[in-house]
Amino acid sequence: MKTAPLGFLRVGAACPPLRVADPDYNVGEIAALARRAADEGVQVLVFPELSITGYTCGDLFFSFETLVGRAEAALARLLDETAENPALIAVGLPVRHDSQLFNTAAVMQSGRLLGLVPKTFIPGYKEFYEERWFSSARGVVSAEATLAGQRAPFTPEVLFALGGERDVTVAVEVCEDLWVPLPPSSHHAVAGATVLLNLSASNDVVTKADYRRSLVVNQSARTLGAYVYASCGVHESTTDVVFGGHLLVAENGSLLAEGERFARGPQLLVADVDVERLAVERARQTSFADSVGLLPRAYREVALAPMPAGRRADLRRRVDPHPFVPSDPHRRDDRCLEIFQIQTAGLAKRLEHTKISRVVLGLSGGLDSTLALLVAVRTFEMLGLPKTGIQTVTMPGFGTTDRTLGHARELASALEVSLQEIDIRAACRQHIEDIGLPADDLASTTFQNLQARERTQILMDIANKDGGLVVGTGDLSELALGWCTFAGDHISMYNVNGGVPKTLVRFLVRWVAEHHVNERARDVLLGILDTPVSPELIPPDAQGLITQKTEELVGPYELHDFFLFHFLRFGVSPAKLVFLAAQAFAGKYEPAVVRAWLRVFLQRFFQHQFKRSVLPDGPKVGSVCLSPRGDWRMPSDASMAAWIAELDALEPARPARAPSRSRPAAPVRTKKTAPRAASRRRR
DSSP: OOSSGGGEEEEEEEEOOOOTTOHHHHHHHHHHHHHHHHHTTOSEEEOOTTTTTOTTOGGGGGOIIIIIHHHHHHHHHHHHHTTTOOSEEEEEEEEEETTEEEEEEEEEETTEEEEEEEOSOOOOSTTOOGGGTOOOGGGOOOSEEEETTEEEEBSSSEEEEETTEEEEEEEEEEGGGGGSSSOHHHHHHHHTOSEEEEEEOOBOOTTHHHHHHHHHHHHHHHTTSEEEEEEOOTTSOOSSOOBOOOEEEEETTEEEEEOOTTOSSOEEEEEEEEHHHHHHHHHHOHHHHHGGGGOSSOOEEEEOOOOOOOSOOOOSSOOOSOTTSOSSHHHHHHHHHHHHHHHHHHHHHHHHHHTOOOEEEEOOSSHHHHHHHHHHHHHHHHHTOOGGGEEEEEOOOTTOOHHHHHHHHHHHHHTTOEEEEOOOHHHHHHHHHHHTOOTTOOSSHHHHHHHHHHHHHHHHHHHHHHTOEEEEOOOHHHHHHTOSOTTTTTOOSEESSTTOOHHHHHHHHHHHHHHSSOHHHHHHHHHHHTSOOOOOOSOOOTTSOOOOOHHHHTOOHHHHHHHHHHHHHHOOOHHHHHHHHHHHTTTTSOHHHHHHHHHHHHHHHHHTHHHHTTOOOOOOOSSOOOOTTTTOOOOTTOOOHHHHHHHHHHSOOOOOOOOOTTSOOOOOSSTTSOOOSOOOOOO
């Protein structure tokens, strides 16, 4: 079994109880935590700085025979006690080498000493006096050393790499190395390390934990790496300072896990880092590879033995079911404000450049056109333009309900913008007659799309007549699924919503309702939010209610946005998408339902690339973008066969069964059931 199945490697940061200057006791505690970590499937484990002796030994470090020698003997014992543990383990101890004393990380696996990494930057300021005892790695003469009866590299420039899985490559730095302008871990990452370990002894004073956390998270972002940090705890000497045992795991700018500080007992923090994701990010960010030429010295590489992941269904990291929408309300408000500012800034620049002071916008009473109108209103306010220059047009057709038509009328009135109402049914009937479409055809692709194209023609012609600019309303999710009519709502003169996924559109409209409109407009917006998403191109039912609900046809937008984010942002495979979705939506969608809607997503995404190849201009607002001039370049005739084949391989085998005419069909229309064949509507 792979060490990192689907890219996930389980890492741990540990802080054991200790006795200052008692290596025998400390190794016992370290070994106990290593066994506990093994039981939890940890494959890479880091302990604090000088964890075998304790960091606060002071001048006792000069007791070469008693303390330093005893630490070496304790290391030999630890190697024996972890001989059956395939995990990579890093512990700290003082090491005599080249007639100097070094603050060193010993890296081991299965009883084998793989390497010794001396600390490079030795603090000698404020409460730190390490320069009194330890030399810098810059003073190393011999690149190898013998310790605990084993010969190993003695250098900071060493990578611990798994030959069969190159994404599993580990490097080490020690405490202060992180706090300097040019951390060694930056070089380690450029040399190929995806997982960076830090053995630390960082004392706690007021607000220092916040700064320390920021350092770890920011370094993981700068290195496009996973950063695992373990600092010593409360059992160090408290003669002058206190240590809190801060444990952190960060990945590419995100904090995955954080331990409890000031705990009295043994602490183990476990998280799964995604080394596959990191590899994709590094390949995509070409400037990362440009840094290779800046490496100061060549690196040695030490081969790791496999670290089998075993069978585990749990994932030690949170998978956000709504990756485009922050779960924290304060962050969500900040995100909404920033996106709204990006949208309005984009439209404002286009209006200033074209010297146009009028916009034309199709207002359906649905979410997307509502957001586009809110952006237009705010833009006109920013530019000091009269809102009479915002010409909204509502165009009821065969599927328009009284509810959505009422919302369009009420919203335009509440926001004090112009509204023109043009019924498209007569024009569409003439067109149906002209092209010979059967009069009773009320559901075909042709019947639906001709309405969308009629609406776009009206908007374009009004814009030409009045000297206006047509503002597009279609969102990012619709573009991904091709859920737009080519040469219909697919086209505009500037689309302010093209970078905003559907799940975020809803939050943006709610945010505006709560913060930026009067009470009358707020009530209308809340009514729109409570209306099912629909293109309203098929006639309503006998009660005048919407019959064509988008999420029943193409699937839940929250699932499709989840697929979209991971597929585009990290190149995630179908197998991994299903696994991640199972974690994110546990208890909400059955695996078979996830697989079925993923099939719809993949099919529609590949089939409708031709629409994305000719998108109108519009601002990018997040890390996922489908503009052919920006983030996404894909041939319109690319084959989806490899992705579908991988998805097919995930389907459980079904026993052969004779068909039965009496068996009823399974339900297909609810969010938690699998879809029928994907609709061909809106081609």
